[in-house]
Structure formats: C-alpha cells, structure tokens
Amino acid sequence: MANLPHLVFNTNEVKNIEKDYARSHNNSCYDLMEKAGLCVFNCILKQKSDIKNVWIFAGKGNNGGDGYVVARLLKQKGINVSVFAIGLPHETSDAMRAYMLYKSEGGLVHTSLPQTTAQSPCVIVDALLGTGLKNAPHAPFDEWILFINKVNCLKISIDIPSGVNSDTGDVLGDCIKADFTVCMIGLKPGLLTNYAVDYVGKIIVENLNIDTQKYYKALDYIDGAPYLPILNREYVSIIEDLPYRMKSANKGDSGKVLIIGGSYGMGGAAKICGIGALRAGSGLVKVATDERNFSALNASYAELMTLDFNDLDKVSDAIKWADVIAIGPGLSQSVEARDLLYLLKDYKDYVVMDADALNILASLDENIIQKKIITPHPGEAARLLHTSVENINRDRFESAYRLWQKFGGVVLLKGPGTIVCDGKHLTIINEGSQALASGGMGDLLTGIIAAFLASGMSPNQAVVTAACVHGKAGSLAGLENGPIGVLASDLGPYIKKLVNAKY
Secondary structure (H helix, E strand, O other), X not given: OOOOOOEEOOHHHHHHHHHHXXXXXXXXXXXXXXXXXXXXXXXXXXXXOOOOEEEEEEOOOHHHHHHXXXXXXXXXXXXXXXXXXXXXXXXOOHHHHHHHHHHHOOOOEEOOOOXXXXXXXXXXXXXXXXXXXXXXXXXXXXXXXXXXXXXXXXXEEEOXXXXXXXXXXXXXXXXXXXXXXXXXXXXXXXXXXXXXXXXXXXXXXXXXXXXXXXXXXXXXXXXXXXXXXXXXXXXXXXXXXXXXXXXXXXHXXXXXXXXXXXXXXXXXXXXXXXXXXXXXXXXXXXXXXXXXXXXXXHHHOOOEEEEEOOOHHHHHHHHHHOOEEEEOOOOOOOHHHHHHHHOOOOOOOOEEEOOHHHHHHXXXXXXXXXXXXXXXXXXXXXXXXXXXXXXXXXXXHHHHHHHHHHHOOEEEEOOOOEEEXXXXXXXXXXXXXXXXXXXXXXXXXXXXXXXXXXXXXXXXXXXXXXXXXXXXXXXXXXXXXXXXXXXXXXXXXXXXXXXXXXX
C-alpha cells in the first residue's frame, strides 16, 4: 500500500478549493482538467509498457472531461483509443472544451456500448460519474458499469470508481471495480472506508500542483463540509508515536493493565485481550475473570495474572493497582457483569470499553463512565445509537461523530476503514486486511489500546496508534499464507515487531 496524504477533503471542500483556484485563473479550471488527464495518461503508461488499445467511458461532467483529455493524449501518442460517451458535455463547460479538442484531433465518440469484446482493450478508463454521486447509478450508467466490469483488462478510475459515494464510501448499486483510482486535488474520505475498499484498488493522489495544506481547517464555513476535519493515518505515520523504553526501565514503569472480562466459556476473549496488552508492551497485566478460566489462561500465557471477578473486593483492589482498565471482552451481560461495570463509575482515568461492556452501556439510561474509550463494531454501534447496522454503515463518519456526541471520550468505530473520533478530528485508519475478519480480533485491539494508554499516550493517540499497529499486523499475517484462517493469537509476533520500530 502506497503512503497516502495525511489530510483528507470531502467533495464540497474540493469544490471550494477549485472555486478559489478559478478566481485567480481567469475564472477557469480548465488547466486543472488538462493536468488531471495528464496524470491518468502517465498512470496508464507506467502500468502498461505495450499499450495497443484503450477504451474510455465518459459521462457529461468534468469527470468525462478528464477522460477526453486522456483520450487526446493517447491519440497524440499513436495509441488506438475509443471513447464511449453517455451524452455530450454541457455547451459552455470545461468538459465541452476537452471534448472539442479531442474531436479536433480526429477523435471519434461512440454513444453506445461496443457490440463485442473480441477486440478487448489493454486498459479501460472510467470517467463516467465522478464525485457527485449520491444515489445508485441509474440507467444507462448501471448497464455500462456492468459491461465494463466484465471486460478482462486493467481498469483505472478517475477521482473515484463510478458508483462510490466519495464522501461516505457507500456503494448503493452497481460500481466499477477498479485496479487503480487516480484521485485529484485531495484525498477523498469515501475511498478509504465502507464498501468502497472493495472497489478502489490502489489509490494514487495527484494534487495538480495545488497547495491543499493551506485549506485544511480553513473551510469551516462551507455548507456540506465534514462534521470535523478528517485525517488519514497509516502505520508509517505513527512510528514516532510508539513508546520507547529506556534501558533502566522496569516492569512497573511499562504500564499496569487490568482486564475485566471472560465469563465462563468466554475466557478466550479476555486471554486474547491480555495477549494484545502484553505484546504491545504492557509491563504487567492482570485479568479479572471467572475462576474457572484460570487454568487455561495460566497454561497458555503464564505472564497473565488472574483474579476472580466475582470477588468484588479483589477487583476493587486491582482497580486501585492498575494504570489502565479495559472491560468487556467475553464479559456477558449478566447482573454480575453490570455490577463490575458500576465499580468503575467513579474511576478517575480513562476506561477502554469493548464488547459486552458496550452492550450493557447501550441498555442503560445513564452515561455511567465519563472518561472512556469505546470501540464498537457496527452492530454494537447500532445498539448504542438505537438504530440499524445499515444506518451505521450508510455514513460511518456521521455515525462515529454521533457516538462521540452521545458518549464523549474517544470513539473507535470498527470496520473497513476504521474511524476514530475525539471531538477534534475524524481519523481514518488506512490499515487492515480481510485477515482481521475472525473472532477475537477486537479483543486483541482493546488490549493494544490499553497498553499504549498505560505507556503514557493521550487517549486519542493511544487509539489511533493501536488501530494502525493492529491493522498492519493483520495485513502482515494475511500476506504470509493468505488471509483465511488467520487467528487473533497469530498476530502477536507481528504486533511485537511493529511496536519495536524505533529500535
């Protein structure tokens, strides 16, 4: 995965950047269209050394205009290019100018789909819909998208695959499955989260020589700007935040974590959480769990100390001992589990809440723990907000923000393109793999967060750093022998390696 820009801009923000650019360039953005087309043209040449035939599918808007620029440049290069267009650009638009320049080079435009794929292209360029899409593609776009997906060749989408909502990553209908997406001006949030991750392929961001840095956080007045400024974070961007252990350090200096969870039959969840905390560098880890889990935990990880979570006095003592508390993995939703949660009502520091702790929280009328990190998956988020999973996934940024509004602290909304909200930023975690689609992965992440928090990181820093390490570990584990069958406990050695990047 290539390193992507740190700053993210939604559709309305990019439109306003373009308007500002036009004001200082004779009220025109045409040269941006030329630059965008050149970037896609160069991408094609870079990916394919021997190109004989390219098909470009163009819509009426500026996305189609970019496509006409690409077509003209290919034709000038002597490469056979065919343009298939759904309608013509508007008469006075930049896209019409690009269309006319292509036509002036002798370029042909077809208004219907190819009748055969016998002369299949080496490359297809998707310039159909662009970033303005808010609903499922209607006819004839849906038919054209299905046709394109059936052609066996390299597919490059301009700005965003047609069919993806560029702000939310939602895919409501038919969608181009791209090998590359060449994103213009600013990195769009919808490329990195939700179902879009199955369609975007490799993302290449081209700023078209615009300094977008000066616009970040300066567009609050824009109607349609995101709830909070959006950031993209990857493992390489958090290495400097990883803990560093002095030679003189002892186990007490490295953080003391208490994990509360693991009802009978669910002790594995608490154990996996403990593995996460140990591998992420916690010096001491205690697990308050059902005593019937002791033997299994001690046999597999002797480093995990255990105490009976039914003995509230011992749990209270452990709470005083700990630097950080994580509660929820395998906890159950019993009356006794609620009692354990209420033990933390007056706890002064941050509590990491996951799994059944979140399910109990969703059933209560009070926000019983004020300083907390919550880590819901979409199902838990739906229960917390009393809505459906479909509504949570429709706009994951809005969902994370609403969770923060209701519960405060730091919110980590799991899923493809995990999103973190601390009330100041919405951060997309651009790490992860389908290898993480396995039981216990969330418990592992909870343990990593707790360890980083115990090391002295701020709550948001601990969550973002842990999510990047966890996602990267999943990717590495999946690369070794394939993503299917990877266990949460398999990630331990990768986590250890990743947290030691400073050494």
